[in-house]
Amino acid sequence: MTESANGEQDTRIGVFLxxxxxxxxxxxxxxxxxxVPDVEVVGEAGSVEEAVAGIRHLRPDVVLLDVHMPDGGGxxxxxxxxxxxxxxxFLALSVSDAAEDVIAVIRAGARGYVTKxxxxxxxxxxxxxxHTGDAVFSPRLAGFVLDAFSDRPGAAPHSDPELDxxxxxxxxxxxxxxxxxxxxxxxxxxxxSVKTVETHVSSVLRKTQMSNRYELSRWASxxxxx
Amino acid sequence: xxxxxxxxxxxRPSSAPPxxxxxxxxxxxxxxxxxxxxxxxPVLWVRVAFAALAVVNGAGIAAxxxxxxxxxQEQDDVERELSPVERQQAFGLxxxxxxxxxxxxxIGSPIVGWVVGPLGVxxxxxxxxxxxxxxxxxxxxxxxxxxxxxxxxxxxxxGALFVxxxxxxxxxxxxELGQLQFAVLAxxxxxxxxxxxxxxxxxxxxxxxGEERRERIIEAERAEIAAHLHDSVLQTxxxxxxxxxxxxxxxRLARGQERELRAWLYGPTGYGRRxxxxxxxxxxxxxxxxxxxxxxxxxxxxxxxxxxVGSDRPLDDGLRALLLAxxxxxxxxxxxxxxxxxxxxxxxxxxxxxVFVRDRGVGFDPAAVPEDRHGLAESVRGRMERHGGxxxxxxxxxxxxxxxxxxxxxxxxxxxxxx
Numbered sequence: 110m111t112e113s114a115n116g117e118q119d120t121r122i123g124v125f126l127x128x129x130x131x132x133x134x135x136x137x138x139x140x141x142x143x144x145v146p147d148v149e150v151v152g153e154a155g156s157v158e159e160a161v162a163g164i165r166h167l168r169p170d171v172v173l174l175d176v177h178m179p180d181g182g183g184x185x186x187x188x189x190x191x192x193x194x195x196x197x198x199f200l201a202l203s204v205s206d207a208a209e210d211v212i213a214v215i216r217a218g219a220r221g222y223v224t225k226x227x228x229x230x231x232x233x234x235x236x237x238x239x240h241t242g243d244a245v246f247s248p249r250l251a252g253f254v255l256d257a258f259s260d261r262p263g264a265a266p267h268s269d270p271e272l273d274x275x276x277x278x279x280x281x282x283x284x285x286x287x288x289x290x291x292x293x294x295x296x297x298x299x300x301x302s303v304k305t306v307e308t309h310v311s312s313v314l315r316k317t318q319m320s321n322r323y324e325l326s327r328w329a330s331x332x333x334x335x
Numbered sequence: 336x337x338x339x340x341x342x343x344x345x346x347r348p349s350s351a352p353p354x355x356x357x358x359x360x361x362x363x364x365x366x367x368x369x370x371x372x373x374x375x376x377p378v379l380w381v382r383v384a385f386a387a388l389a390v391v392n393g394a395g396i397a398a399x400x401x402x403x404x405x406x407x408q409e410q411d412d413v414e415r416e417l418s419p420v421e422r423q424q425a426f427g428l429x430x431x432x433x434x435x436x437x438x439x440x441x442i443g444s445p446i447v448g449w450v451v452g453p454l455g456v457x458x459x460x461x462x463x464x465x466x467x468x469x470x471x472x473x474x475x476x477x478x479x480x481x482x483x484x485x486x487x488x489x490x491x492x493x494g495a496l497f498v499x500x501x502x503x504x505x506x507x508x509x510x511e512l513g514q515l516q517f518a519v520l521a522x523x524x525x526x527x528x529x530x531x532x533x534x535x536x537x538x539x540x541x542x543x544x545g546e547e548r549r550e551r552i553i554e555a556e557r558a559e560i561a562a563h564l565h566d567s568v569l570q571t572x573x574x575x576x577x578x579x580x581x582x583x584x585x586x587r588l589a590r591g592q593e594r595e596l597r598a599w600l601y602g603p604t605g606y607g608r609r610x611x612x613x614x615x616x617x618x619x620x621x622x623x624x625x626x627x628x629x630x631x632x633x634x635x636x637x638x639x640x641x642x643x644v645g646s647d648r649p650l651d652d653g654l655r656a657l658l659l660a661x662x663x664x665x666x667x668x669x670x671x672x673x674x675x676x677x678x679x680x681x682x683x684x685x686x687x688x689x690v691f692v693r694d695r696g697v698g699f700d701p702a703a704v705p706e707d708r709h710g711l712a713e714s715v716r717g718r719m720e721r722h723g724g725x726x727x728x729x730x731x732x733x734x735x736x737x738x739x740x741x742x743x744x745x746x747x748x749x750x751x752x753x754x
Contacts, residue, residue, distance in 0.1 A: 287644065287680045287682075
């Protein structure tokens with residue numbers, strides 16, 4: 110579907126929608142197609158099976174993934190398709206605000222998490238950002254991650270300090286994200302470049318996905334991810 | 336939403352079917368059929384295996400009996416036919432198994448004739464009682480009521496008597512003991528026999544009660560969810576339909592309902608967290624701030640999405656002041672900024688609590704605020720400073736506004752920190 114095969118430079122981002130609610134898929138498709146010229150919806154799926162087959166066949170750039178679906182949900186799609194197609198980027202989209210849901214899809218490999226109430230323009234922005242390799246942290250996700258990496262008394266000791274702790278700078282960046290700052294504003298606030306902000310956020314994402322910290326692995330294991 | 340599984344078995348489609356005894360198409364108790372289903376082999380193989388195992392000191396029969404005792408019968412009525420050929424085969428194998436068991440022990444022991452007879456009587460007695468327990472269970476499933484008829488009692492007593500007699504005869508024939516010891520042994524063994532016989536019955540009773548209780552709990556949960564959805568979501572949907580021509584009102588209703596449902600599902604004291612929440616924190620800072628944000632959202636029909644980090648604390652005077660100040664800051668942003676969204680971030684640290692209220696609206700020049708505008712000066716700054724807190728304001732025309740509220744708190748003792 111994407112025209113990247115012919116010589117013409119196609120800058121449109123191919124998006125694949127996975128959600129078990131047809132009405133919601135139609136809504137997102139209409140919003141993206143109306144508002145954003147550089148994002149193209151190349152396909153959609155309403156179940157895990159359809160999603161795996163469709164993604165394999167269409168090779169989209171970005172997959173918008175519902176967290177809650179019958180037979181396993183977004184995490185199951187990630188588990189089945191990601192080892193095979195590591196270049197496809199996943200952005201989770203959900204109505205749930207429960208911390209364990211958010212952390213579970215992030216740990217299964219999604220590069221960001223936004224809630225379904227997000228506007229079409231913001232969604233397109235998030236799609237663009239994950240497509241260029243960035244992570245998308247909504248204020249709420251930033252809050253969850255800050256919480257998960259906090260050092261409360263009684264927290265389990267760290268087995269791998271490199272992965273189990275955030276640097277003070279990463280913490281600063283997350284705090285500003287949680288306060289609703291955009292990357293550019295964070296860069297201005299901390300006197301660093303936008304590129305450095307992106308690096309910090311990507312590093313936080315990596316730690317969230319790889320760390321064996323008790324709080325993270327508990328959330329994940331509750332959902333049978335580990 | 337939409338992720339309710341039709342049945343628990345659909346969660347693990349790959350694993351073998353659970354071990355249950357067949358209800359239909361069985362020859363004795365459905366053990367062999369159930370084992371065959373569980374292992375995925377023909378039922379004939381299993382029957383042959385049981386018969387063959389009987390050679391080894393009757394192990395096959397013992398295994399069959401134990402499985403009969405401990406494996407429950409399947410719940411669903413699965414259609415199975417026991418064909419005449421199969422029935423003959425099964426009968427032949429059962430007879431063969433019992434025969435080889437006796438033959439095996441007869442060859443091994445000279446007094447086996449004395450043993451086989453009494454033990455056989457005991458086995459039949461036990462079988463009668465086991466079978467009785469099975470039938471009463473089945474009756475409960477079909478009629479929903481347990482009736483203890485006289486014949487049931489008679490059969491239980493008869494079974495116990497059989498066992499007692501069997502054991503007594505066995506002891507009398509095989510042991511040479513003094514009169515007294517003999518009497519004691521006979522009584523003890525009789526009691527033991529009765530206990531053994533009633534074990535499967537008790538096991539079934541406990542298991543059935545557990546299952547009934549589980550079903551009752553599920554039923555109660557379902558009723559609670561339905562009641563809640565009816566009171567909240569359905570009412571709101573009806574309201575939305577009636578006010579479809581007023582988009583602002585519809586958005587307000589939808590947002591309010593979303594927030595309420597979310598709190599019910601995922602909130603600290605909500606449905607999904609029940610049992611895990613700390614009752615002392617029900618009116619903690621997190622919930623209070625969330626509530627304040629919701630009020631502002633409702634009153635001014637705009638998005639206020641609070642993010643709270645850190646372990647919750649109960650409200651004290653300082654935190655109450657912080658809360659009211661934060662609310663005032665939100666109201667100010669809602670009234671004057673012109674933005675559609677307010678970001679609220681609160682971080683609860685051991686020694687202080689920070690709240691940031693931010694909008695991307697028009698902003699203003701703090702120096703140009705007229706003296707009579709008391710909103711920020713009095714209710715925010717005054718309130719905070721009276722309790723030892725500070726207020727920092729960052730704004731400029733066109734740049735939006737951010738209010739940073741900081742309130743020091745007393746460090747909590749360690750034992751309260753455990754989650």
